[in-house]
Amino acid sequence: MMVRAMEKYLRPGIQETPFCPGCGHGILMGSVLRAVDESGLDMKKMLFVSGIGCAAWIPSPHFNGDTLHTLHGRALAFATGAKLFSPDLCVVVISGDGDLSSIGGNHLIHAARRGIDLKVICANNMIYGMTGGQVASTTPKDVITSTTPGGNPYRPFDLCRLVKAAGATYVARYAVTQPVALIRSIKKAFFHVGFSFIEVISPCPTQFGKRNRLERPEEVIRDLIERAILEEEAKGLTQEELREKIITGEFVP
Amino acid sequence: MPSKWIKVPFKSGMHYLSGNEACAEGAIAAGCRFYAGYPITPSSEIMERMAVRLPHVGGVFVQMEDEIASLSAVIGASWAGAQAMTATSGPGFSLMQEAIGYAAFTETPCVVVDVQRAGPCTGQATRVGSGDIMQAKWGSHGDYQVIALSPWSVQEMYDLTVRAFSLSERFRAPALIMADEAVGHLRENMFASARVEIWNRKKEKGGSPFGTEEEFGIPPMPSFGEGERLLVTGSTHDAFGFRKTDDPEIHAKLTSRINGKILKNRDRMVETEDYFLEDCEFALIAYGFTARTGLYVVRQLRKEGVKVGMLRLKTLWPFPEKPVSDVGKKVKKLIVPEMNQGQIAGEVKKYSCSDVIPIGQTNGEVIRPEKIFEVLKRFAGPPIVKRKTKVRSNPHPGSHEVE
Numbered sequence: 001m002m003v004r005a006m007e008k009y010l011r012p013g014i015q016e017t018p019f020c021p022g023c024g025h026g027i028l029m030g031s032v033l034r035a036v037d038e039s040g041l042d043m044k045k046m047l048f049v050s051g052i053g054c055a056a057w058i059p060s061p062h063f064n065g066d067t068l069h070t071l072h073g074r075a076l077a078f079a080t081g082a083k084l085f086s087p088d089l090c091v092v093v094i095s096g097d098g099d100l101s102s103i104g105g106n107h108l109i110h111a112a113r114r115g116i117d118l119k120v121i122c123a124n125n126m127i128y129g130m131t132g133g134q135v136a137s138t139t140p141k142d143v144i145t146s147t148t149p150g151g152n153p154y155r156p157f158d159l160c161r162l163v164k165a166a167g168a169t170y171v172a173r174y175a176v177t178q179p180v181a182l183i184r185s186i187k188k189a190f191f192h193v194g195f196s197f198i199e200v201i202s203p204c205p206t207q208f209g210k211r212n213r214l215e216r217p218e219e220v221i222r223d224l225i226e227r228a229i230l231e232e233e234a235k236g237l238t239q240e241e242l243r244e245k246i247i248t249g250e251f252v253p
Numbered sequence: 254m255p256s257k258w259i260k261v262p263f264k265s266g267m268h269y270l271s272g273n274e275a276c277a278e279g280a281i282a283a284g285c286r287f288y289a290g291y292p293i294t295p296s297s298e299i300m301e302r303m304a305v306r307l308p309h310v311g312g313v314f315v316q317m318e319d320e321i322a323s324l325s326a327v328i329g330a331s332w333a334g335a336q337a338m339t340a341t342s343g344p345g346f347s348l349m350q351e352a353i354g355y356a357a358f359t360e361t362p363c364v365v366v367d368v369q370r371a372g373p374c375t376g377q378a379t380r381v382g383s384g385d386i387m388q389a390k391w392g393s394h395g396d397y398q399v400i401a402l403s404p405w406s407v408q409e410m411y412d413l414t415v416r417a418f419s420l421s422e423r424f425r426a427p428a429l430i431m432a433d434e435a436v437g438h439l440r441e442n443m444f445a446s447a448r449v450e451i452w453n454r455k456k457e458k459g460g461s462p463f464g465t466e467e468e469f470g471i472p473p474m475p476s477f478g479e480g481e482r483l484l485v486t487g488s489t490h491d492a493f494g495f496r497k498t499d500d501p502e503i504h505a506k507l508t509s510r511i512n513g514k515i516l517k518n519r520d521r522m523v524e525t526e527d528y529f530l531e532d533c534e535f536a537l538i539a540y541g542f543t544a545r546t547g548l549y550v551v552r553q554l555r556k557e558g559v560k561v562g563m564l565r566l567k568t569l570w571p572f573p574e575k576p577v578s579d580v581g582k583k584v585k586k587l588i589v590p591e592m593n594q595g596q597i598a599g600e601v602k603k604y605s606c607s608d609v610i611p612i613g614q615t616n617g618e619v620i621r622p623e624k625i626f627e628v629l630k631r632f633a634g635p636p637i638v639k640r641k642t643k644v645r646s647n648p649h650p651g652s653h654e655v656e
Contacts, residue, residue, distance in 0.1 A: 044480045066477040069486035077322035081329030084313045110318040
């Protein structure tokens with residue numbers, strides 16, 4: 001039997017992850033647990049709150065702490081209630097882009113505004129994966145989805161700029177292809193007092209990829225490695241070159 | 254865990270308060286230490302009083318961005334160990350429906366106050382109505398049960414709020430207080446006792462938080478941070494909270510239990526009050542502010558010798574089937590006045606064998622006695638006709654309202 005490095009943080013009885021081949025959520029799941037491990041946090045004092053969608057399954061039921069799998073879009077509101085009443089809990093919200101920024105967008109800006117000590121990890125696959133690949137508020141322009149067969153006519157949210165403007169005090173973006181930086185960032189969020197937001201670019205070959213010529217898991221990962229660049233690397237690039245890139249790094253503070 | 258008596262952090266004795274203020278005090282008396290809400294007429298005074306009072310008793314108050322967030326925060330706080338409440342009115346109550354379903358399915362104790370106004374939609378925000386009674390029962394999707402109480406006075410805005418917390422904690426279900434604008438804004442004296450009897454959720458280390466041996470049992474409820482590594486989900490779940498989204502047996506068992514635990518314990522939740530029912534030929538069935546009008550009418554007609562009584566429903570859900578059916582058995586007609594188009598009258602019809610006459614009124618005003626007199630005199634026979642003559646020939650205080 002394979003020995004899993006982060007086994008002790010998994011709920012007993014958990015076998016495999018429910019994610020599709022090539023999905024980035026498994027890497028993100030491992031990164032969160034490694035950050036917990038390296039931070040020396042006690043899972044018994046951690047509450048993981050999630051909404052509805054693939055990413056909401058990252059903590060629930062897998063993580064062996066308290067988990068609260070809520071309504072679609074409302075993870076932050078549930079988390080706000082739990083954190084305000086039990087300030088000693090380390091409350092981590094892990095959910096998807098559609099959940100946190102579309103149906104739950106209002107809760108996102110208000111939670112950031114209040115500055116309550118919540119650690120929000122947004123798994124952004126730029127699509128509604130669980131429901132069959134519909135366009136999201138984070139889907140790039142012109143991308144083909146099941147509800148934009150002629151290409152997405154609208155521009156996506158820049159979630160980091162959105163929460164920064166709303167008052168988040170720790171904001172970062174990394175791709176699952178940058179696991180070392182991602183784990184470091186999650187650890188920072190754990191120790192940051194205030195509203196932290198980490199946008200994690202996590203590919204969805206099943207729903208996003210199959211319509212946009214990125215179907216094979218290795219192609220998706222290779223594509224993301226090429227596109228996810230640090231702010232410093234972006235400096236020398238032309239507008240044209242930047243169009244395809246995803247700028248990663250820490251934006252606040 | 255049986256009930257216990259707790260000290261009330263409010264001066265015992267008489268207080269002159271509005272219904273909404275009394276509701277807030279009742280919540281604090283019952284041990285409510287978390288409130289999340291969003292402003293809406295005519296319930297806002299509850300939130301304003303909680304904002305002032307909760308910090309004094311070590312509680313937490315937060316004004317959220319909408320009603321969806323308010324009830325969501327309440328549920329989050331409840332799992333963190335709080336006795337928690339929110340209050341709203343029609344439009345906000347509509348927004349809360351999905352979360353009410355979540356609370357019912359995850360068996361989360363919480364109290365939701367709906368100070369009903371004239372709907373539908375935005376309707377008349379400052380005017381009274383009681384059109385949310387069926388919504389309270391059926392508003393969220395799927396099969397579930399709630400507990401809903403109906404106060405008719407400032408005293409009951411206090412007492413029934415205390416009771417709502419107890420019922421909600423004891424049966425691990427959302428408890429709704431279906432108040433109306435008239436009771437919420439009514440000001441009168443009420444009595445606060447030094448202690449109140451309350452129930453709290455039971456705890457059991459290592460217990461299964463979502464399943465019981467008994468078919469309709471109430472499982473123990475741990476809180477976050479107690480080391481129980483809770484798994485709470487609004488998806489179908491087994492006794493320990495593991496998602497079981499395609500197991501027919503588990504889904505059937507869970508839905509059956511969350512319904513059965515309320516319906517089988519109906520007798521512990523249902524409270525009604527009888528007025529002149531022993532020998533009556535006609536009976537009113539009324540609740541909320543309308544029952545005040547009803548009682549006035551009954552007392553007036555009793556003076557005239559009309560054998561009329563009233564059954565007042567303090568609990569609306571689960572429905573008081575037995576008291577209603579018992580009254581139905583002994584009267585010729587049941588008259589159901591209410592500030593909607595016959596929502597409870599329909600239930601009364603379901604459980605009684607007598608003729609049911611609904612008096613529905615949806616004009617944004619409380620039902621006046623004339624309206625009930627008028628209906629009664631149609632079939633209550635000679636005594637009322639006699640009375641009409643008497644009123645005309647010999648007017649006295651109170652009777653001018655009749656014609």
